[in-house]
């Protein structure tokens with residue numbers, strides 16, 4: 001058995017690495033019908049979402065059985081609230097989103113993840129993923145019309161619904177500037193969209209999907225001020241009334257979150273509102289001060305109003 005265990009473990013490791021490179025793109029949607037490492041229990045019921053409350057209960061996780069990616073992580077995302085994950089690279093932010101989306105199941109003694117009191121291991125993956133909208137860092141567009149790319153969020157969307165979602169995602173005017181409006185081909189063989197525009201397409205798609213829970217992975221790249229404002233507005237429209245977990249890089253997102261979790265080496269080292277964390281003058285406060293001084297030209301008006309707070313005025 002010991003002889004078997006080594007290669008099997010290795011295989012699992014390779015599988016996880018491949019799986020992860022896919023997770024990083026929105027191709028994860030295409031994964032929904034693929035066999036994954038995670039299997040539903042026989043006769044597993046569907047997830048029933050009442051409020052969309054998320055709970056991580058003492059969650060620990062390792063990808064390779066040796067190094068710890070998360071350790072004893074507990075927090076709640078109450079109904080309709082926004083929780084921002086911050087922390088340096090490798091701190092465990094993406095792992096939290098991957099576990100909630102059930103790319104991996106927690107084992108015995110690794111804690112529990114609950115949605116409205118239901119352990120996500122006990123419900124079907126399909127129903128879980130139906131309840132969750134994902135806006136990735138770098139959304140993938142199909143080589144198809146912009147209308148198709150948005151309508152993909154909901155099977156059988158009408159042109160009116162697609163337009164309403166695009167308006168709410170601050171993309172309608174840009175689409176109307178294309179030669180064939182909503183029929184314009186985008187992607188590699190059509191109009192190339194900027195990163196900010198692609199994210200707004202993903203936001204429009206997710207608005208159509210209308211999930212109670214959102215996972216957002218913000219782009220790290222700097223955006224010009226008007227794109228930044230459009231994205232913020234689109235995100236505000238998307239996040240309203242839903243429970244959201246965001247990997248946050250933008251100052252404005254961090255400042256407006258209901259709760260901020262600061263991760264370090266797989267553990268929550270600080271948590272609280274923006275104000276509370278600044279008052280604490282710990283890791284978050286120094287990260288914030290660093291970001292504010294680095295962002296100068298890219299700081300939007302919203303952020304300028306919060307700036308004096310951190311510099312102690």
Ligand code: ATP
Pocket residue numbers: 016017020063064068069087088089090091092093094095096
């Ligand atoms: P970033 O901001 O760079 O995306 P992160 O905070 O999202 O970082 P995670 O991707 O969650 O961090 O990684 C947490 C830990 O797990 C890190 O130590 C990382 O090296 C490790 N890890 C992530 N994916 C794998 C994998 N497929 N196999 C082994 N270890 C992994």
